[in-house]
Amino acid sequence: MPEGPEIASIKATLQPALEGQILGALWRSAFALRSPFNQKLYREELEGKRIESLKCKGKVLWLECGVDVVLAFRLGMSGRLSTVDDDETVQKHTHLRVKLKDRNRELRYVDPRRFGDVCVWTKDELAANALAKLGPDPFSWTAEEMQQVIDKMTSSARPIKAILLDQAVLCGVGNIYACEAMFEASINPQNLGSEIDKRRLSLLLESVTQVMRQGLQNGGTTFLSYVDGAGNRGANQNALKVFRREGEPCL
DNA sequence: CCCCTATCCTGAGGGC
């Protein structure tokens, strides 16, 4: 269940393994992910290029190589993205392997449920298909952006939890961090956005930032399958106050 | 236009 903090943890751990590496041959499984894979565009525009930087916003992560085409990932519910030795046993549900020219390493994408996506996109396509649909990112939002998010919340008749999960309002929040932030701000998830006063919504957004920063510091939350770019589990599950604690004594 | 539901898919876990 990778959310913003898990994506940011993957980015941080992949960075030392990928930056400066040369993208090599790419293998893609025959299973469809959310959208068709443009192998031709990869071969023409990305193969042989040097990875200059990794970027992410919300739950979207992409590699930039100094050209107009990027390799973008959305991990959905069960996607895992990490580097391994190229002779390591290939796990079930591996859908992408990208050789790295040096060090006998490769990048692998594993996704049992196939709700995720791997895309070879021009920067315009990245913007149009992914980034333009995202609201402000709690890791970097400005006071002005936060005010805009609050205004959207107060003008909505949906439950506050549904609004928090809406990537077009703010990005990177999934079920785990939504639950934690609402608990920190003492807000009932069933309350409608329009029912909650702006001071409390402001407190909620501060809580979102705080629980997501803590999630990143702890290397993400692992309940089932999440691992970072180096294949390591996160530790944030030990810091959660409400998620998956139904029926247990309230902290 | 806004909101809600069904849908995609596999694996974990509970009940019997």
Added chain:
DNA sequence: TGCCCTCAGGATAGGG
């Protein structure tokens, strides 16, 4: 022990 059922909660198409 094993089988069946439900559910986890990412995004989005389509219906009300």
